[in-house]
Amino acid sequence: MKSVRVAIATTALAAATSVLAPPADAYVLGNYDVLTNRYERASWFWALYPCQVAAPDCLFISAAPRLKFYAAYDGTAHLANGRWTMTIDVPDGLQCLPGYAMPTHDVYSWDENSLAGTIESNYDVGCFNGPPGSQFWTFALQRL
Numbered sequence: 001m002k003s004v005r006v007a008i009a010t011t012a013l014a015a016a017t018s019v020l021a022p023p024a025d026a027y028v029l030g031n032y033d034v035l036t037n038r039y040e041r042a043s044w045f046w047a048l049y050p051c052q053v054a055a056p057d058c059l060f061i062s063a064a065p066r067l068k069f070y071a072a073y074d075g076t077a078h079l080a081n082g083r084w085t086m087t088i089d090v091p092d093g094l095q096c097l098p099g100y101a102m103p104t105h106d107v108y109s110w111d112e113n114s115l116a117g118t119i120e121s122n123y124d125v126g127c128f129n130g131p132p133g134s135q136f137w138t139f140a141l142q143r144l
Contacts, residue, residue, distance in 0.1 A: 033142045
């Protein structure tokens with residue numbers, strides 16, 4: 001009789017858990033290391049918040065460098081077809097020489113489950129007045 005009650009309680013608890021599960025974006029909110037092959041001397045962390053307009057497919061991201069001579073940035077990411085996408089302007093996205101950088105227009109895109117993605121970085125003027133161009137990197141988010 002006791003094992004029947006335990007089985008019923010376990011089934012009821014499992015059913016309640018599936019009904020009362022937190023929204024999908026609740027697992028995404030928080031602080032993350034940005035693991036990327038983009039920078040050799042710097043590392044970044046992102047803080048992910050809900051957007052001011054409550055929407056399950058919107059995140060506000062505040063990015064901060066761990067080295068003080070890189071610029072912080074922030075942006076809004078949107079979820080579509082299982083991928084988050086954030087388009088931002090980074091004031092020092094193209095590193096030319098130590099202490100010399102150029103702005104870039106970057107698109108971050110990552111999988112909502114694996115948190116792995118790509119960075120496509122475009123610039124209108126290259127280092128030392130060079131031609132416009134683009135660069136491509138990979139990244140992954142690791143929860144802190």
